Amino acid sequence: MNSAAWREAQLPSTNGHGTARGVARVYTALAAGGAIDGVRIVDADALSAATVEQSSGEDLILHRPARFGTGFQLTQPERPLGPNPRSFGHFGAGGSLGFCDPDTGVAFGYVMNEMGPRWQNPRNKALVDAVYASL
DSSP: OOSHHHHHSOOTTTOOOOOHHHHHHHHHHHHTTSEETTEESSOHHHHHHHTSOOEEEEOTTTOSEEEEOSSSEEOBTTBOSSSOTTOEEEEOGGGOEEEEETTTTEEEEEOOSSOOOSSSOHHHHHHHHHHHHHO
């Protein structure tokens, strides 16, 4: 994952790269109804589908609970994306996380320069908790 070949590959389901600011900016648009700075990046119907549960249950590969809308992970007790049920986003390798909470307008991006625990990462959980405590 740390090789130039990996970063240059085009594997949409697995190797997206971005800064925390870039990830948060995408989720800022999603939290605001799908547009930012006058540019619509997703229409209302697609955005609505992102928050409606499409699948839920045991991930047969990772052997842990999973919950998805269209294209995004949904908040769940084992991996909360803040306190609100309409939050959605995606966890990434090593503890990275991007999500938004349309109810509060929160957009969140976290990346790191060192891999950490992948499931129930204490670093991203502490940061999410701190964001909501500051509201």
